[in-house]
Amino acid sequence: MKLDSEHTLILPLLDNKKDHVCLPLAINVILSFWGEYNLEREAEERSRKYKDIKGSIFIEGIEIAETRGFLAKIFKSNLLVLKKKIDQGIPSIVIMPGLMETIQHATVVTGYDPKEDRIITYVPEPDTVGSIPEKKFLELWEQDGSLAITIIPNDLKINEEDNTNKDPTYKMCFEAERLLYIGRITEAIEKLRKAIDINKSNELALDMLGSIYNEIKSDEAKDYFEASLKLNPKFYLAYRGIGNYYLRKEKYLLAEKYYSSAISINPNRFGPIYKNRGIVRLKLDDNKGAVSDLTSYLNQCPNAHDKNNIELAIKELSSKIM
Template sequence: MLEKIAGTILESQPEHFLSLPLVSKNEESASLPLVINVVAKYWGENIAPQATAAETKGAAMIDGIMLAESRGFASYIYKGSTKDLKKRIDQGIPPIVIMPGIQGTVQHAMVVSGYNSEERRMLTYVPEPDTVGAIPEGKFEQDWEQDDMTVIIIVPSDMKDLLKNESLKFAKSNRICFEAEGLRQRGRVNDAIEKLQKATEIDIDNAQAWCLLAGMYNETNSEQAVPCYERAIRLNPKYYLAYRGLGNYYLKKKDYSLAEAYYSKAIGINPVRFGPIYKNRAIARIQLANNQGAKEDLVKYLEQTPAAEDKESIKQAIAQL
């Protein structure tokens, strides 16, 4: 996915490439995700708070967004398109997108730094010197669609006029979605559910709102999770997290046939997005007496999650199947 981009290519299309500051992963703090730190520094502001020994990694994205807003930035969270991303680049604005994860990470954010019209590639920020990611547009769109094509724009407040007359799809309800996820990470699931119910009322066709609401219901073992996941899938048939969520729901309910079916649908959309899904499907398959399928899944789990803490016990399970 990542390729070194020769300087001649970047020089030949300066209007389609933004030079972003190099920010090391060590500069990520508990309240400022790396991507927001990069964008803020691009605008000439260092908003990263001093980290303390007690801080941990993995800030909620909304925390970083609100920190940026407290330092004079304006933010927008909406459902975009590749055309929209190119427009932002040409406006000099580096957009943040939510993309599928890999191995043990189900989802991650990245900054789009440009595009190459001739090669039809989207260029993305990589925290390494003289390196950018170059992703074919088709592949980029296919992956991005799995998380409902969410865009985060952060600009200095004096640039708000640039976007004030634009119709940004789901801007209000997506903001609520991010706020709800922040509440969930703090253990305030019921408050998150109330927010997401409001988001689905504001934009009834926002698949992200329905999927997140379903996830909250799933955490509380509520049967309301199922129709919400199904609503998300009707709105976005490529919504990986909705299929995975239904697999998790039915696995907890010990309906192993449905669990296997929904895990398989998620894997069919993206077989390398999240290694642990194979372990979950293996559990369902063992209960369905499909030991060969379970063994294959456990092998894939270890292949895709090489740092798994349960590696040794999984190896033993493979040997016994």
């Protein structure tokens, strides 16, 4: 597609192999945009303390940027601010819904097209960009709390009229995530509680705390999920989380309700949620619904580790329906 050069930034092309546990591709490409290269050695050194971790530990990449003299901000944003940053020459990282077995992913916003009302995003392929209608972009972005990350040189002079650097609580969420990866659950809880004390409107912190409490089988989980949903009725992760809570409590009708709410927000987001709802429907003696959900799970996750078992379950349940 032809880009609106006035409102589009050209970022360097990086290979997908440049995506490290401690240096996500999104951060790496932005640092390359600012002329900072050869970060892989530091990323590899940092990654040694993490074993068998899939995905990225975002706060590590942010700290790599900060050690190189960059200013990183994590904040709740909006479309107007994203566009303003682009016009200032600053790309933004946004947290968006994932696909298949990935719950979330980071996307770099590199521009916008005011004539077509589209958001332009970075794609690590030659002569390729992403182009998303603004309405669709906002719907997807809202599902994860409309978070944005900017990384700029410390000496870059720009006019700041927003409060993006005054709320530390979203960065605290990323720090808590790292604590969870290394099993320091009590410290993660303390970090998130402190974040909520500072900003009671941080739906991400509330959802994360709900997830931790659910993992340790605390009934406090439900209250935090509900508080998150009250702030953002489109917050997919909180619907999934409270569905998991009710599944654990064996309240299957409520679990089905909340899983269905998450799926209605984004039916293509996270394949394993269909397996969970399939299990719930099986408990509710809804074999037809269970078969449908387990089939959807495999359609979205064709390489699932439990594929053979799920196929056997589908076959057995299908024979009971006939």
